[in-house]
Amino acid sequence: MARREPLNRERVLDAALELADQEGLEGLTMRRLAKALGVEAMSLYNHVSNKADILDGVAERVFEQVERPDPALPWQEQVRAVALSMYRVFSRHPAVPLALVTDQSNPTSVRALEPLDALVGALFQAGFDDLGAWRALTAVNSLVFGSLVLSTGGFTGDPGVHAGEQGVSAYVREMDPARLPHFSRLLRSTREGVDPPADFEQALDMLLHGLAAEAPN
Numbered sequence: 001m002a003r004r005e006p007l008n009r010e011r012v013l014d015a016a017l018e019l020a021d022q023e024g025l026e027g028l029t030m031r032r033l034a035k036a037l038g039v040e041a042m043s044l045y046n047h048v049s050n051k052a053d054i055l056d057g058v059a060e061r062v063f064e065q066v067e068r069p070d071p072a073l074p075w076q077e078q079v080r081a082v083a084l085s086m087y088r089v090f091s092r093h094p095a096v097p098l099a100l101v102t103d104q105s106n107p108t109s110v111r112a113l114e115p116l117d118a119l120v121g122a123l124f125q126a127g128f129d130d131l132g133a134w135r136a137l138t139a140v141n142s143l144v145f146g147s148l149v150l151s152t153g154g155f156t157g158d159p160g161v162h163a164g165e166q167g168v169s170a171y172v173r174e175m176d177p178a179r180l181p182h183f184s185r186l187l188r189s190t191r192e193g194v195d196p197p198a199d200f201e202q203a204l205d206m207l208l209h210g211l212a213a214e215a216p217n
Contacts, residue, residue: 007037007039007043008047009047012037012048012057013048013054013057013058013061015033015036015037016033016054016055016057016058017058017061017062017096018036019032019033019036020058020093020095020096021092021093021094024094024095024098025095025098025099025104028051028054028055029051030044033054051104052104052105055096055105056106056107056108056109056112057107058096058099058105059096059099059100059105059107059112060109060111060112062089062096063107063111063112063113063114063115064111064112065089066082066085066086066089066115067081067082067085068082068114068115068118069081069082069122071118071122071125075122075123075126075215075217076208076211076212078118078121078122078125079119079122079140079208079211080204080205080208082115082118082119082140083119083140083143083144083204084201084204085115086115087144087147087148087197087200088197090144090145090148091148091196094148097145097149098149100145101145101146101149116137116141119137119140120133120137123136123137123211125217126211126212126215126216126217127216127217128214128215132214136211136214139207139211140207143200143203143204143207144200147196147199147200147203150196151200175187
């Protein structure tokens, strides 16, 4: 009979991330996690404190996958590289950005914050002062995480399905073009061309253009 691999924090977090990917935040419970690992739920508490601790650990793991930019590159390219990598990495694990933006997860470890540190370093390189860098960081984070939440099922949809086309179709069915002519025209013209990754890159380029116009250097 094969020996069961000992339970440890790494195994718990691996299973938690897989479960969150499959079932979303609501499906990530201590009972389901224990069942996936083949253990009793109480044994999990030898390795994690609670669900918040699990979500912090899972978010840290996803942040670790974000590529660090080459500090020798121009600052705009560094910001673009980090933002794109964050978007692509977190889009593979949509429950995690949802946990972050709803304050169910707030990882503060060095491993989790290194990508943001690199991003802030690029903003300082651009010549922004502390307040300017904070506002620019907020703008980048808002674009990344807002785009992820809107394009991966929103707050209530399927965490593994892009919600853009679904959402547009629902609006189109209910909207009265006589009363909302401009919004109705826009949605009807774009309903077949929803492409969240391409939309994100375009929005990121627009944001970077604005940041470059404000940068002291």
